[in-house]
Amino acid sequence: MDVSSLLDGLNDKQAEAVKAPQTSMLVLAGAGSGKTRVLTHRIAWLMQAEGQSPYSILAVTFTNKAAAEMRERVEHVVGANMSRMWIGTFHGLAHRLLRTHYQDANLPQSFQILDSDDQLRMIKRILKSMNLDDKQYPPRQAQGYINGKKDQGLRPKHIDASIFPIEQNLLKIYQIYQDSCDRAGLVDFAEILLRAHELWLNKPHVLAHYQDRFKHILVDEFQDTNSIQYAWIRVLAGDKANVMIVGDDDQSIYGWRGAQVENLHRFLQDFPTANTIRLEQNYRSSANILNASNELISNNPDRLGKNLWTDDKDGEPIGLYCAFNELDEARFIVSRISEWHDNGGDLTSCAILYRSNAQSRVLEEALLNKGLAYRIYGGLRFFERQEIKDAMGYLRIMSNKDDDAAFERVVNTPPRGIGGRTLDILRTTARQHDLTLWQACLQVLEQKMLPARAGNAVRGFMDLIVKLQQDTMDMPLYRLTDTVLQHSGLKGMYQAEKGEKAQARVENLEELVTAARTFELPEELEEMGELNGFLSHAALEAGEGQADAFTDSVQLMTLHSAKGLEFPQVFMAGVEEGLFPSKMALEEGDRLEEERRLCYVGMTRAMEKLTITYAESRRIYGREDYSRPSRFIKEIPAKYVDEIRLKTQVSIPSSRTSHSDSRFNKPRMQKPQPKLAFTQNHESGLSSGQKVTHSKFGDGKVLDVEGSGPRAQVKVNFDDYGVKTLMIAYAKLETI
Numbered sequence: 184m185d186v187s188s189l190l191d192g193l194n195d196k197q198a199e200a201v202k203a204p205q206t207s208m209l210v211l212a213g214a215g216s217g218k219t220r221v222l223t224h225r226i227a228w229l230m231q232a233e234g235q236s237p238y239s240i241l242a243v244t245f246t247n248k249a250a251a252e253m254r255e256r257v258e259h260v261v262g263a264n265m266s267r268m269w270i271g272t273f274h275g276l277a278h279r280l281l282r283t284h285y286q287d288a289n290l291p292q293s294f295q296i297l298d299s300d301d302q303l304r305m306i307k308r309i310l311k312s313m314n315l316d317d318k319q320y321p322p323r324q325a326q327g328y329i330n331g332k333k334d335q336g337l338r339p340k341h342i343d344a345s346i347f348p349i350e351q352n353l354l355k356i357y358q359i360y361q362d363s364c365d366r367a368g369l370v371d372f373a374e375i376l377l378r379a380h381e382l383w384l385n386k387p388h389v390l391a392h393y394q395d396r397f398k399h400i401l402v403d404e405f406q407d408t409n410s411i412q413y414a415w416i417r418v419l420a421g422d423k424a425n426v427m428i429v430g431d432d433d434q435s436i437y438g439w440r441g442a443q444v445e446n447l448h449r450f451l452q453d454f455p456t457a458n459t460i461r462l463e464q465n466y467r468s469s470a471n472i473l474n475a476s477n478e479l480i481s482n483n484p485d486r487l488g489k490n491l492w493t494d495d496k497d498g499e500p501i502g503l504y505c506a507f508n509e510l511d512e513a514r515f516i517v518s519r520i521s522e523w524h525d526n527g528g529d530l531t532s533c534a535i536l537y538r539s540n541a542q543s544r545v546l547e548e549a550l551l552n553k554g555l556a557y558r559i560y561g562g563l564r565f566f567e568r569q570e571i572k573d574a575m576g577y578l579r580i581m582s583n584k585d586d587d588a589a590f591e592r593v594v595n596t597p598p599r600g601i602g603g604r605t606l607d608i609l610r611t612t613a614r615q616h617d618l619t620l621w622q623a624c625l626q627v628l629e630q631k632m633l634p635a636r637a638g639n640a641v642r643g644f645m646d647l648i649v650k651l652q653q654d655t656m657d658m659p660l661y662r663l664t665d666t667v668l669q670h671s672g673l674k675g676m677y678q679a680e681k682g683e684k685a686q687a688r689v690e691n692l693e694e695l696v697t698a699a700r701t702f703e704l705p706e707e708l709e710e711m712g713e714l715n716g717f718l719s720h721a722a723l724e725a726g727e728g729q730a731d732a733f734t735d736s737v738q739l740m741t742l743h744s745a746k747g748l749e750f751p752q753v754f755m756a757g758v759e760e761g762l763f764p765s766k767m768a769l770e771e772g773d774r775l776e777e778e779r780r781l782c783y784v785g786m787t788r789a790m791e792k793l794t795i796t797y798a799e800s801r802r803i804y805g806r807e808d809y810s811r812p813s814r815f816i817k818e819i820p821a822k823y824v825d826e827i828r829l830k831t832q833v834s835i836p837s838s839r840t841s842h843s844d845s846r847f848n849k850p851r852m853q854k855p856q857p858k859l860a861f862t863q864n865h866e867s868g869l870s871s872g873q874k875v876t877h878s879k880f881g882d883g884k885v886l887d888v889e890g891s892g893p894r895a896q897v898k899v900n901f902d903d904y905g906v907k908t909l910m911i912a913y914a915k916l917e918t919i
């Protein structure tokens with residue numbers, strides 16, 4: 184084969200990286216400059232031009248989807264099946280390693296993965312058993328603490344918590360949590376990485392084997408590796424492997440999860456012979472989009488600095504739409520997509536990106552109303568749905584009776600008379616004697632610690648699991664799944680419920696049987712068996728391969744999960760202060776820069792058209808917020824932007840004058856009226872000193888009236904509630 188064809192479709196700099204001599208290398212470049220393309224071509228080059236065996240290559244990608252694509256492309260180039268090649272995410276690869284060396288990693292063969300939802304439930308139970316108040320110790324905080332420590336490679340024994348009493352308790356929670364996981368054969372996501380790293384450190388023969396094997400290590404999206412991931416790569420590479428990392432400091436968006444952009448510097452120190460190659464041409468976005476993104480990110484200090492250009496045409500300006508509220512915003516976006524679709528565009532070309540998952544619901548509704556198919560990428564996942572997790576709980580406990588998380592999930596689902604009191608006895612027994620819940624059942628039954636009725640119920644549950652296990656032993660996975668759904672009573676329970684939701688749950692359960700039927704155990708994981716393979720697949724790859732992945736559908740996702748992807752049409756929704764940048768980021772200074780990088784990531788996903796929307800008021804997280812457009816909008820020079828106005832608009836004067844950018848001072852459009860008309864705006868004649876009454880706060884006296892129009896506010900001193908500032912449009916104040 185003519186290896187020079189491997190350089191087709193690459194510019195000089197890219198080609199230089201692809202065919203560089205076998206050494207370590209850093210490809211540092213901005214969005215859309217072809218980093219991922221270079222990495223893929225490099226793999227093919229190593230095999231075809233350098234004669235390297237696919238078994239000597241380890242490639243780390245950011246998502247399972249990216250891994251599958253890369254594998255496919257390599258297979259295409261090489262013309263052979265590459266299923267045994269190690270391409271995957273950090274979690275996927277580490278998991279594979281732990282499966283292969285479960286004994287060396289001190290894990291039972293049937294260990295299961297605890298997803299973050301199950302992890303949180305488990306932590307809640309532990310807090311309860313420790314009699315800790317979950318106001319003072321919010322379960323999510325404890326979860327963050329545990330995962331944060333694991334991401335830094337720290338076990339409880341490594342932590343000195345003597346200084347802060349709060350941390351002492353968190354540490355205790357960590358310890359108890361870890362003991363429970365170990366007893367039950369459960370590993371959480373952070374644990375997968377930590378164990379894999381410890382495997383290197385504790386089992387030199389295992390490490391030596393892989394060091395001998397992997398001569399080439401390639402990592403995409405390197406800027407988002409955390410300490411433990413870096414350490415894992417560092418140890419594996421030793422002083423022989425060639426490591427190629429590609430990344431972009433401007434796209435580092437997981438600092439909040441412990442990712443360390445400093446790893447880029449650390450890499451250059453640890454691999455002093457590494458060359459740095461910079462790519463500067465962007466092939467993804469039209470000039471307007473690229474230039475606007477460059478301007479935005481230039482507001483961040485301390486960048487490594489890159490100069491990205493494109494020879495693409497200016498293209499369309501960035502659309503900016505100010506919506507009245509989140510419903511108006513969703514309607515607007517959906518109508519634009521619908522227009523695009525009517526003109527022959529495909530839905531899959533359209534992505535709606537948002538800062539918070541909670542924003543998706545309204546968008547979904549608007550899409551449903553219009554009858555447009557959509558897909559939530561990496562969001563609400565099939566395998567995360569309640570009924571699916573129930574079903575998986577049965578499969579898990581059949582695979583491993585000591586799986587406490589699964590036990591808790593299914594022991595009384597459907598209800599079988601095992602109540603809170605019985606469970607408390609089981610939990611206490613388990614804790615006191617260092618047993619798993621299943622073992623505690625055995626002990627409690629043997630010692631007749633339960634009233635007869637409860638005892639029978641527990642025995643009934645155990646018999647059911649054992650019988651299911653026996654009956655399904657020789658069945659193929661899908662029949663096993665179907666049998667479990669029928670005989671556990673789970674399907675019957677949802678069938679008996681009425682309504683659409685229950686119907687959807689039954690359909691999901693049926694879909695699970697299909698999922699089991701189409702599940703193919705990867706060759707490299709054959710030893711673990713079909714059932715365990717399926718369970719791990721569910722926990723690890725959830726969401727990325729949703730059933731409707733192939734139908735033409737609008738793509739919905741958070742900005743975080745959009746990393747590395749590209750779409751002709753991108754809508755960024757909810758670009759408002761307090762939402763994006765998020766409130767939390769605003770409270771912590773250094774987080775603002777990360778939010779700006781996230782905005783840069785979002786904007787640079789767009790190839791042809793970028794539309795940014797924000798709403799003047801938004802109902803989210805169960806409350807109503809009024810906010811200003813995000814500072815990020817103001818950071819985009821006006822020359823790249825086209826403020827979108829609807830044809831039916833009637834101009835009313837803007838109430839805002841605070842923006843230095845003239846775009847915000849233009850007359851704004853007439854928005855759909857809210858349910859409560861502006862009966863109490865400035866024209867209603869509220870003035871200082873006036874007595875008013877409010878349905879909740881009671882009587883009070885107006886102190887001040889600020890602004891005009893829909894955003895006018897009134898400050899009232901209520902007799903019983905003190906001073907409150909309210910939006911006049913919504914406060915429904917009556918004068919008295």
Ligand code: ATP
Pocket residue numbers: 192193194197212213214215216217218219220221431434465466467746747748749
């Ligand atoms: P990100 O930072 O967003 O991950 P990236 O640097 O990995 O981006 P790629 O996804 O590899 O960039 O490439 C962006 C787009 O440009 C892709 O559609 C890719 O196929 C295309 N592309 C890359 N290099 C070239 C080239 N030399 N000629 C034409 N198209 C290219």
Ligand code: MG
Pocket residue numbers: 218219220403747
């Ligand atoms: Mg990429």
